[in-house]
Amino acid sequence: MSNDTDQLLRRVLTDVLGLKPGQADGFNADTGLFGHLPELDSMAVAGLLTELEDRLDIVIEDDEIDGEMLETYGGLLAFAEAKRAEA
Amino acid sequence: MRPTSWPCPLPDGGTSREYALAFDRQRRHRLLILPALFDEGNRLRRFTVEVMRRLDAAGIDSFLPDLPGCNESLQPLQAQTIPGWLAATIAAGRHFGATHVLGVRGGCLFTPAELPALHYAPVKAASILRQMLRARVLSSREAGREETREVLAEQAQASGINLAGYELGRDFYSHFEPLVPESGAILIEQGKVGGSGLWLRAEPDEDAAQTDALATILTVEIAG
Incomplete structure (x- = not known):
């Protein structure tokens, strides 16, 4: 399941950031997201989270969203995996 | 064209x-x-x-x-x-x-x-609004203001709201939200x-x- 979440997350980021196929494969735990990519503004993050909810079948509450989880790929992946484990 | x-x-x-x-x-x-x-x-x-x-x-x-x-x-x-x-x-x-x-x-x-x-x-209109409300919550948080989607939705129904720069009136919001x-x-x-x-x-x-x-x-x- 962990691999599956990883793949789904890379696919959502590819769709939101308009990456070329395979480009998201280069993301590692330390790859910077919110605050590092100028195109990832609050509207784009809102879209990203909503898309994650739909594709991972999870519900993300406002108070669960913090800077740390959005700052790096590793942070977002850990959050998504934890949400799926509790779903 | x-x-x-x-x-x-x-x-x-x-x-x-x-x-x-x-x-x-x-x-x-x-x-x-x-x-x-x-x-x-x-x-x-x-x-x-x-x-x-x-x-x-x-x-x-x-x-x-x-x-x-x-x-x-x-x-x-x-x-x-x-x-x-x-x-x-x-x-x-x-x-x-x-x-x-x-x-x-x-x-x-x-x-x-x-x-x-x-x-x-x-x-659905509700999906469009959900995302715009979430964007507003995120940008407010960046600016150091805590807001929640629930409270913002209530505010929108009562007096209208600015979401991502779009100024939506009270009646518009209330009638738009249930549209499918x-x-x-x-x-x-x-x-x-x-x-x-x-x-x-x-x-x-x-x-x-x-x-x-x-x-x-x-x-x-x-x-x-």
């Missing part, structure tokens, strides 16, 4: 001139296109216009009007109402002599019942167009393969 304008009915009985893009060669098949709404409208505009170019080449006229309060409109968005937008889309369809209507995403919520309709990736696309339309899901929807992109983008695919589907449905 030619920029033009059309007479849009106002609630007080008057009319305003609203802008539209038109590919008009007086052909038999004439497609009114209702654009995606708010931020999605920006992200999908280039894609929408590229589809119109393909339709022109395929022998179909098309018309992309501004809804009052959107894009180049001089009307305040804050003053718009749902019945007003429905009246506007009917008026646009009649003015341009449309034979069919295409809704793009949120535009599907306003396709006039009197025209055969096609819906591309239709979306009508079921009678020909449905064009993203899966038929291929790839991922360009409304997901953080920045406006284009995709020639998706443009070709959507234009081909529309041509077959309208003229085939």
Whole structure:
């Protein structure tokens, strides 16, 4: 399941950031997201989270969203995996 | 392609001139296109216009009007109402002599019942608002203000709200929120167009393969 979440997350980021196929494969735990990519503004993050909810079948509450989880790929992946484990 | 304008009915009985893009060669098949709404409208505009170019080449006229309060409109968005937008889309369809209507995403919520309709990736109004509320919560948090979607939604119903720069009036918000696309339309899901929807992109983008695919589907449905 962990691999599956990883793949789904890379696919959502590819769709939101308009990456070329395979480009998201280069993301590692330390790859910077919110605050590092100028195109990832609050509207784009809102879209990203909503898309994650739909594709991972999870519900993300406002108070669960913090800077740390959005700052790096590793942070977002850990959050998504934890949400799926509790779903 | 030619920029033009059309007479849009106002609630007080008057009319305003609203802008539209038109590919008009007086052909038999004439497609009114209702654009995606708010931020999605920006992200999908280039894609929408590229589809119109393909339709022109395929022998179909098309018309992309501004809804009052959107894009180049001089009307305040804050003053718009749902019945007003429905009246506007009917008026646009009649003015341009449309034979069919295409809704793009949120535009599907306003396709006039009197025209055969096609819906591309239709979306519920509640989904559009959910995302805009979430964006507002995120940007407020960046600015050091804590807000919640629940409280903001209550505020919107009571006195209107500014979401991602879009000033939505109280009545508009309350009547918009429950809207869902009508079921009678020909449905064009993203899966038929291929790839991922360009409304997901953080920045406006284009995709020639998706443009070709959507234009081909529309041509077959309208003229085939």
